[in-house]
Amino acid sequence: MKQLANMNVQIVSDKIAGGQAGYQVFETALQQGAKVLGLATGSTPVTIYDRLVASDLDFSQLTSVNLDEYVGLSADHPQSYHYFMQQHLFDAKPFAHSYVPDGTNLDEQAATTAYDDIIAANPIDLQLLGLGQNGHIGFNEPGTPADSTTHKVALTASTIAANARFFDNADEVPRYAYSMGIGSILKAKQILIVAYGEAKAAAVAAMIQGPVTPDVPASFLQTHPNVTVILDEAAASRLD
Numbered sequence: 001m002k003q004l005a006n007m008n009v010q011i012v013s014d015k016i017a018g019g020q021a022g023y024q025v026f027e028t029a030l031q032q033g034a035k036v037l038g039l040a041t042g043s044t045p046v047t048i049y050d051r052l053v054a055s056d057l058d059f060s061q062l063t064s065v066n067l068d069e070y071v072g073l074s075a076d077h078p079q080s081y082h083y084f085m086q087q088h089l090f091d092a093k094p095f096a097h098s099y100v101p102d103g104t105n106l107d108e109q110a111a112t113t114a115y116d117d118i119i120a121a122n123p124i125d126l127q128l129l130g131l132g133q134n135g136h137i138g139f140n141e142p143g144t145p146a147d148s149t150t151h152k153v154a155l156t157a158s159t160i161a162a163n164a165r166f167f168d169n170a171d172e173v174p175r176y177a178y179s180m181g182i183g184s185i186l187k188a189k190q191i192l193i194v195a196y197g198e199a200k201a202a203a204v205a206a207m208i209q210g211p212v213t214p215d216v217p218a219s220f221l222q223t224h225p226n227v228t229v230i231l232d233e234a235a236a237s238r239l240d
């Protein structure tokens, strides 16, 4: 483990090793009494979820709070993040309560306030994050302020393009999402962020060694006291 900026950086050989390393962070947090887990979607966390599913860890007394959801997609839509969580974790490892922003609530004010109330009532012990190629966390795109709470996001062209692989074509990718804000993410007691592959290398370097700036939302993690970063060699390749 290397200490870079304010972060503990662990470099692993591949996603399977990253799944094991991530699993260990969860296991330790649970041993230390974590009750609320902040969860993420995307391809990056999948090997961690696989490892959690294969484990004997029990989440039935815990609460999960997810980062984000596409506006307009219901929990049973195969590309919704709620559905993703069911498939990759919740069906095998149910929690006492699992919260995902309600993509079917088109009333922005009501949907975002309701989710902020959920986060306030369930302070997050460990927040898992993936990293967007443009440095986004959750769906907090470049320009999002550090003190942001849950909000509706117009996805950037690059995020829509990056996520199009999960849909039949780019036209089907929702244009908006509800996302937990950066301020809410930074309130988590501990943060685990994971990135794999060359396409993430520039964002990783900017997150860890660049200036703290809304241009790179992940750079705000430099201000958090307890961040673990798991990277493969390719994602770490632009670190000094």
Ligand SMILES: N[C@@H]1[C@@H](O)[C@H](O)[C@@H](COP(=O)(O)O)O[C@@H]1O
Residues within 6 Å of the ligand: 040, 041, 042, 043, 044, 045, 067, 068, 129, 130, 131, 132, 133, 137, 138, 139, 159, 163
């Ligand atoms: N909203 C999600 C993020 O939470 C995720 O971190 C990012 C990276 O995805 P992947 O892990 O597939 O590279 O994609 C999406 O935009």
